[in-house]
Amino acid sequence: PKHPYSHRLPPVIVTPESLTSLSLVTCLTKYGIVLDAGSSHTSLYIYQWPAEKDNNTGRVEQKHHCQVAGKGISSYTATPYKAGESLISCLKEAKENIPQKMHPETPLYLGATAGMRLLKLENSSASDEVFKAVEKTLRGFPFSYQGARLLAGQEEGAFGWVTVNYLDDRLTQVSMGGFKYTSVHGNESGLETTGALDLGGASTQISFVSDEYNGSESPDNAVSFRLYGYDYTLYTHSFLCYGKDQALRLSGPTAIMDPCFHKGYNETKHYAAVYDSPCVSDQKPQIVSETFIHLGGGNFTQCQEVIKSVFNFTSCRYSRCSFNGIFQPPLQGQFGTFVLFIYTQRFLIISIHFSPSQRLQIKKEHDIPLKYLAEYCFSGTYILTLMMEGYNFTSETYSSIKYIQKVSCDAGWTLGYMLNLTNMIPAEAPDSPPLTYTSYVSVVTVMAILLFVIFILILYSLCALLIQIMPILGNI
Ligand SMILES: O=c1[nH]cnc2c1ncn2[C@@H]1O[C@H](COP(=O)(O)OP(=O)(O)O)[C@@H](O)[C@H]1O
Ligand SMILES: [Ca+2]
Secondary structure, X not given: OOOOXXXXXXXXXXXXXXXXXXXXXXXXXXXXXXXXXXOOOEEEEEEEEEHHHOOOOOOOEEEEEEEOOOOXXXXXXXXXXXXXXXXXXXXXXXXXXXXXXXXXXXXXXXXXXXXXXXXXXXXXXXXXXXXXXXXXXXXXXXXXXXXXXXXXXXXXXXXXXXXXXXXXXXXXXXXXXXXXXXXXXXOEEOXXXXXXXXXXXXXXXXXXXXOXXXXXXXXXXXXXXXXXXXXXXXXXXXXXXXXXXXXXXXXXXXXXXXXXXXXXXEEEEEHHHHHOOHHHHHHOOOOOOOEEEEEEOOOHHHHHHHHHOOOOOOOOOOOOEOOOOOEOOOOXXXXXXXXXXXXXXXXXXXXXXXXXXXXXXXXXXXXXXXXXXXXXXXXXXXXXXXXXXXXXXXXXXXXXXXXXXXXXXXXXXXXXXXXXXXOOOOOOOOOOOOOOHHHHHHHHHHHXXXXXXXXXXXXXXXXHHHHHHHHHHHHO
16 A cells, blocks of 8 residues: 555655765764874874764764884885875775765874974984875875874973863863862962873973963963863973983993893894984994994893983073973872873783783783883883972872873874864853852852742741631631
8 A cells, every 4th residue: 555645755766865965964973083103103093073063062082093004104214105105004994984975074184293303303304205205195095184294392292281181071071060260370270180291202291280380481381272261371391302212212322231121131232223313313432333232231220320311400590490401380280191101000010910920911912012021111210210300290299190091092192183173172161151169159159048038938928827727727
């Protein structure tokens, strides 16, 4: 039998156009792609968010992570085209992970960090060639290419801070009516935010909001944000050459017996591999010996002495410094760390809490590359020195550090970078201006007074009623 209403509805003919429009309607998710071109490797991240909340508080989540095979793009100076080619496999994965109809409107960003900063210092034309090759590859994919650029250290630190506070819900809570607090200077600001600590291979960043810092002293370290209706003046600094890999070079590449490596460690190091960085150009020995044996000595206290030697804790022309004469205001609030801090902390916990056979099992499970295993003692000692002697953490503040490893999202600068460029964190609060703490208290007080008055009125009318009906009740 014919459907009673079939005469009213035009027959839906399934055509490619109708399918496309149907699928567009169903495409309630938007995507963004960011490539993190680090000194040691490149990672591709795909982020997604609800389309109807574009430019608003739509919760951005990480949908996919692809680690590019091979080293960082800065290692392809001799064959720049390979820097572009190295990205192809992860970009193809991105095509498979994003609905095809969304490709043209999916922004594609590449940000390069300390590895390319060092290459630019050393050989800027080689750096340009690498970026050209990378751009050519990225433009060859059907996404909305938004540029491949070198991030300044301050940017890397600031966007890492945005990521940490976005993942920690520190930025949106205020606009959702969360409490505000007035800082020591009496200026209103949002919730206490979380500082960010990022340790990479060629640089390390520290970023945090301090009530003692408004950008007047050492303005180069100030980055201002207006997020969800609140102004933040961030202190941020990126120490180039103080990432783990470069610090390893700084800490005495010619040391035959390196106390930061375990007893029995034995590696032949090639001259170029140790001295091919501008971080140690002033340490190059006159006699160029092609290779030298690098042995482990395994003495912790000596290791800490070797590592302390790469820092200058004394020179400071400001009111206070961290190290190497860099201004740093007093630490404030909690800190979140990611990347290498987490790898190292995880390894040291495994080493302390598990038996050798369990460790072997975990090493297989976590597939901890052998290369990293030997360096963990150095990394652990380096992090301790950087934090306690460099940034002036105390054992108390150090113990409050959070290791940001959200299942939903790898922490790092890439999420903050994309949130900023896609305006996913509006400068103004999307809803009504958040209640300030004071107004919140006054609202509650007024409500309490109102309720009390209503209660009295009800009591009064009940009494009046009782007085009216008492005589009647008495007669009955
Ligand atoms: O699984 C791991 N275990 C230990 N260290 C790792 C692991 N994966 C990466 N790393 C280290 O983390 C650091 C990542 O640095 P990145 O490549 O981001 O450099 P950058 O941020 O200075 O440009 C490198 O030192 C790399 O060796
Ligand atoms: Ca990095």
